[in-house]
Amino acid sequence: DGGITQSPKYLFRKEGQNVTLSCEQNLNHDAMYWYRQDPGQGLRLIYYSQIVNDFQKGDIAEGYSVSREKKESFPLTVTSAQKNPTAFYLCASSMAGGTGELFFGEGSRLTVL
Amino acid sequence: SQQGEEDPQALSIQEGENATMNCSYKTSINNLQWYRQNSGRGLVHLILIRSNEREKHSGRLRVTLDTSKKSSSLLITASRAADTASYFCATDSNNNDMRFGAGTRLTVKP
Numbered sequence: 001d002g003g004i005t006q007s008p009k010y011l012f013r014k015e016g017q018n019v020t021l022s023c024e025q026n027l028n029h030d031a032m033y034w035y036r037q038d039p040g041q042g043l044r045l046i047y048y049s050q051i052v053n054d055f056q057k058g059d060i061a062e063g064y065s066v067s068r069e070k071k072e073s074f075p076l077t078v079t080s081a082q083k084n085p086t087a088f089y090l091c092a093s094s095m096a097g098g099t100g101e102l103f104f105g106e107g108s109r110l111t112v113l
Numbered sequence: 114s115q116q117g118e119e120d121p122q123a124l125s126i127q128e129g130e131n132a133t134m135n136c137s138y139k140t141s142i143n144n145l146q147w148y149r150q151n152s153g154r155g156l157v158h159l160i161l162i163r164s165n166e167r168e169k170h171s172g173r174l175r176v177t178l179d180t181s182k183k184s185s186s187l188l189i190t191a192s193r194a195a196d197t198a199s200y201f202c203a204t205d206s207n208n209n210d211m212r213f214g215a216g217t218r219l220t221v222k223p
Binding site for chain 2: 033035040041042043044045048056058059088090092094100101102103104105106107109
């Protein structure tokens with residue numbers, strides 16, 4: 001079945017460690033997005049990519065990094081520079097242009113111990 | 114910064130009643146979308162309305178858009194307990210990004 005897959009679903013990290021969240025899609029979508037969601041809050045845009053080998057910062061990119069080496073993959077690294085990384089992270093994709101429907105993964109919950 | 118702001122933040126109704134949620138945004142948009150999120154899950158797309166449209170229907174959903182007021186509303190008719198979820202509006206700018214509001218938490222009591 002076509003869809004978007006995030007892994008891991010739950011992740012625990014010690015302070016000072018970098019962690020990478022995986023996002024893979026087999027929908028042949030050009031655009032991919034990473035959002036952060038805090039409890040009871042909306043989604044805040046971290047990074048987005050419209051095409052392979054290109055990506056743009058969103059509203060809260062500090063302390064995060066991404067790569068887009070393949071069309072189907074858009075991993076997010078939460079670095080030790082991110083001061084409050086505990087959150088629910090959502091990846092999404094859409095067709096070219098990014099102005100259509102977003103398809104979301106089931107999310108990754110990161111907890112810093 | 115978040116583009117959309119939903120109102121109310123929380124809404125509790127009885128099964129069978131209608132639920133209305135509002136969204137206001139700040140800048141010009143190409144389209145506005147509404148999404149639903151069950152607790153701890155990803156978001157699911159409900160409906161998209163383009164900037165040149167004023168109203169759109171899909172099943173029990175009715176969406177309106179007023180670009181002069183930079184606002185939209187989502188009406189869910191004859192609500193069911195299964196409609197309990199958070200609802201978000203999302204807008205895109207000319208940068209092809211997609212930004213979401215803070216959401217409305219809807220509770221439908223059986």
